[in-house]
Amino acid sequence: VSYFLSEDTDEARAKARQDAEAYYQSYGVTLETVVENFRLRAAYDKLTEKALEGKAVEPTEEEIRQIFEEYAEQDKQTYENNISLYETYQRNGYEIWYQPAGYRGVLHILLDTDKELLSAYQSAQVAYEEALSSEDTAADSTQDTAEGDAAEAPAPVTQADVDAARKALLAHHQKEIDDIYARLEAGESFESLIAVYGDDPGMRDETRLKEGYSVHKDSTQYYPEFTAAAFSDKMQKPGDVSDPIISTAGIHILYYLRDIPEGNVELNDDIHEEIQSYLENVKKNEVLSAAYDAWKQECEIVRNEDAIAAAIGDTAAEILE
Numbered sequence: 001v002s003y004f005l006s007e008d009t010d011e012a013r014a015k016a017r018q019d020a021e022a023y024y025q026s027y028g029v030t031l032e033t034v035v036e037n038f039r040l041r042a043a044y045d046k047l048t049e050k051a052l053e054g055k056a057v058e059p060t061e062e063e064i065r066q067i068f069e070e071y072a073e074q075d076k077q078t079y080e081n082n083i084s085l086y087e088t089y090q091r092n093g094y095e096i097w098y099q100p101a102g103y104r105g106v107l108h109i110l111l112d113t114d115k116e117l118l119s120a121y122q123s124a125q126v127a128y129e130e131a132l133s134s135e136d137t138a139a140d141s142t143q144d145t146a147e148g149d150a151a152e153a154p155a156p157v158t159q160a161d162v163d164a165a166r167k168a169l170l171a172h173h174q175k176e177i178d179d180i181y182a183r184l185e186a187g188e189s190f191e192s193l194i195a196v197y198g199d200d201p202g203m204r205d206e207t208r209l210k211e212g213y214s215v216h217k218d219s220t221q222y223y224p225e226f227t228a229a230a231f232s233d234k235m236q237k238p239g240d241v242s243d244p245i246i247s248t249a250g251i252h253i254l255y256y257l258r259d260i261p262e263g264n265v266e267l268n269d270d271i272h273e274e275i276q277s278y279l280e281n282v283k284k285n286e287v288l289s290a291a292y293d294a295w296k297q298e299c300e301i302v303r304n305e306d307a308i309a310a311a312i313g314d315t316a317a318e319i320l321e
Contacts, residue, residue, distance in 0.1 A: 051291040052284060059279035065267070067275050072097040072264040083218040091221060097271070101262035104238075105212025106230045106254055107190055109180060110200040113250030114172050121165040121246060127157035170244060173251055177244055180253060184241060190255040199250070212257040223247035229254050 001016040024034065075098035079086035083100060090096055170177070180193055194203050202208055215222060215230045222230075225247040229235070234242045235256045242254040265271075 048284075048288060051288055055283075055287045057280050057283040057287065059276055059283065063279055064272060064275045067279065068097065068267050068271065069264070076100075083216050084220050087216075087219060087221045095271075097265050099260060099262055099265055100216070102218075103214050103216050103260040104230065105257040105260055106215045107194065107203065107209070107212050107257050108200065108226070108255065109190075109194055109198045109253045110203075110249060111173055111176055111197060111251040111253075112199040114169065117165075117169040117172050118246075118250055121162070121169050122248065124157055124162045124165040128159060128162050131156040131158075166246060169246065170251070177251070177253070181241075190241070212255075214260060223249060226252060226254070230256075 001013060001020055004019070005016050006012055021031075024030070075096050079089075079096065079098060080100050083102075086096065086100055176197060180197060183193055184190065191209060194209070198204075202213070213222070215227060217227065217231045219227050225245050229242045229245040229252065232242055234240060235254065238256050238258050240256040242252075245252050245254070
């Protein structure tokens with residue numbers, strides 16, 4: 001009733017209780033069954049508490065550190081030579097306790113780019129790549145096209161067309177680009193210019209702004225142009241700034257913020273608590289298992305074969321036997 005209550009009124013509570021009773025009854029569960037299950041659970045909890053009384057189940061710092069290093073080593077073996085897998089699992093929320101080598105933190109300014117000029121550049125790129133791809137096919141096909149048909153065919157897009165579209169897009173934003181480099185040259189921080197010119201919401205996150213995007217030369221989670229620019233000749237050391245580059249998102253200017261050291265991640269409070277809880281459960285289970293074994297030696301265990309057969313069926317009982 002508490003879980004599914006839509007509004008805290010007498011009518012809503014009565015309706016929720018009615019629905020709950022109908023739900024349990026559809027599975028043959030009565031109120032008495034539910035109460036008995038709670039009693040059994042409470043009895044088990046008391047028994048567990050009694051068995052653990054006076055037993056040392058809190059792990060030592062050395063044990064916590066050992067587990068951390070064991071799992072970090074497993075992560076290293078899994079991910080150090082497979083950047084694509086590392087980024088896939090990291091993107092899906094898996095906890096990884098090892099940082100592969102070769103990563104750097106990168107900030108960027110994404111300009112609010114003219115959409116029509118960006119689309120024209122992207123269309124020229126696609127058309128040029130398609131033209132290159134079709135050249136091989138055309139070379140292998142027969143050349144029976146009539147002169148009239150050939151005259152009507154549009155001229156193929158060339159690299160010069162792509163370069164012209166790129167130049168037009170950059171020229172449209174040249175003042176902003178020049179202002180950014182001039183202000184950097186005058187000593188303004190890259191972070192402060194992100195607030196003025198940047199159009200990437202990710203760069204408004206304080207942690208991301210402090211650490212940068214984590215980029216590897218084999219990264220697959222960014223635009224290819226972005227990754228290439230992060231490792232271009234202009235980006236040799238922290239503090240370096242890239243030339244303007246264009247991706248599907250628009251015009252970027254990148255900043256080499258830091259090198260990300262390889263190795264185990266920090267054993268922070270969250271990881272420490274996670275391992276501590278895991279080891280405590282392991283130790284508790286060991287204590288309980290030993291207690292159960294001792295109790296079985298002290299107690300007379302009687303198997304009610306008829307009840308077992310009735311509960312699981314004669315055939316299953318024969319298999320178990």
